[in-house]
Amino acid sequence: MILCHNIGERHNSNYNNRNEIAACPFSLSFDGIYRNVFFNQDVLRGKDVTLFVMGNYVGKDNSFDVGQKPEKYCTWEEIDYLVEQYGFHLGWHTWSHPDLTQLSDEQVIKEITPPRPMKYFAYPYGNVDERVAKLVEESGYEAAWSVTQGDGSQFQKRRQYLNW
Amino acid sequence: MQPIDEIEKSYKAEDPWHYKTTPDDINRKKKLIDLASKFGPYERALDIGAGEGWITQDLPAKEIHGYEVSDNAASRFPENVKRVLAPQGKYDLILATGIFYGHYNWQLFMEFIRNHASKHILVSSMVPGEHVCVNEIGKVIHQEEFKYRHCNQRTRMFQVGL
Numbered sequence: 001m002i003l004c005h006n007i008g009e010r011h012n013s014n015y016n017n018r019n020e021i022a023a024c025p026f027s028l029s030f031d032g033i034y035r036n037v038f039f040n041q042d043v044l045r046g047k048d049v050t051l052f053v054m055g056n057y058v059g060k061d062n063s064f065d066v067g068q069k070p071e072k073y074c075t076w077e078e079i080d081y082l083v084e085q086y087g088f089h090l091g092w093h094t095w096s097h098p099d100l101t102q103l104s105d106e107q108v109i110k111e112i113t114p115p116r117p118m119k120y121f122a123y124p125y126g127n128v129d130e131r132v133a134k135l136v137e138e139s140g141y142e143a144a145w146s147v148t149q150g151d152g153s154q155f156q157k158r159r160q161y162l163n164w
Numbered sequence: 165m166q167p168i169d170e171i172e173k174s175y176k177a178e179d180p181w182h183y184k185t186t187p188d189d190i191n192r193k194k195k196l197i198d199l200a201s202k203f204g205p206y207e208r209a210l211d212i213g214a215g216e217g218w219i220t221q222d223l224p225a226k227e228i229h230g231y232e233v234s235d236n237a238a239s240r241f242p243e244n245v246k247r248v249l250a251p252q253g254k255y256d257l258i259l260a261t262g263i264f265y266g267h268y269n270w271q272l273f274m275e276f277i278r279n280h281a282s283k284h285i286l287v288s289s290m291v292p293g294e295h296v297c298v299n300e301i302g303k304v305i306h307q308e309e310f311k312y313r314h315c316n317q318r319t320r321m322f323q324v325g326l
Binding site for chain 1: 169249272274279
């Protein structure tokens with residue numbers, strides 16, 4: 001699984017342009033979900049895509065992310081549209097994008113509990129340990145991904161950035 | 165593609181391009197509504213790039229929706245126009261006025277038409293300038309061209325499913 005964030009001109013590793021997205025033969029995942037993904041939905045038609053949603057940022061912007069180009073996030077209406085129209089998968093990426101390995105069990109459970117049932121989960125910053133992986137498994141997810149680590153097991157699957 | 169913050173800036177003042185007071189725009193609106201009325205009425209209409217809803221509000225449909233990225237513009241929608249950020253279901257009329265230009269998000273608009281048009285799509289653009297993608301929308305069942313501002317306006321009614 002490939003990790004992307006924004007669809008647009010390259011500014012940093014958080015951006016991939018339309019040509020790169022169109023040419024990628026692998027399963028794609030987007031964390032966010034940034035509104036430019038909605039605006040470029042045509043380039044995703046026919047692809048296997050998972051949208052990992054960050055709950056607290058739905059419908060808001062990335063002003064919390066100092067130094068990044070200002071971007072807006074999709075509303076739930078726009079996210080549901082992408083899922084319904086193109087058959088994309090919906091995944092959870094926590095409410096506030098914390099390092100789960102630094103939280104108590106209770107705090108982890110709050111962050112990994114989505115507002116509606118979802119099959120897939122992605123760890124913020126890719127940070128995961130055995131305890132967190134077990135909590136994610138026990139929450140009912142079918143699989144979980146990390147971009148930085150993991151032993152490749154069902155709840156520590158690896159994903160990687162789409163290379164420029 | 166034109167950045168959204170630029171679009172928002174344009175719509176800070178009401179009717180920034182003076183559609184409501186320019187004779188060519190009043191004429192264009194009349195032609196579009198007359199054409200829609202000739203082929204209608206409709207159950208559900210969607211105006212893609214609705215602006216402030218000035219044309220949208222008079223579409224001959226029971227249910228009228230407007231897709232508009234600018235919050236400033238959409239805040240001025242008349243009461244009978246419902247803003248949609250993500251269209252739902254099928255529309256038997258889709259209006260696409262002044263959106264199929266190279267610097268706009270024409271790929272997204274083509275997706276909306278592909279996903280949601282069930283019968284008629286009314287496209288109106290300045291010529292020259294209209295993107296070639298419009299030719300792929302469907303079968304043309306009516307076409308006319310008239311003087312509009314400093315150039316011409318081409319209006320086509322397409323039917324899908326033929």
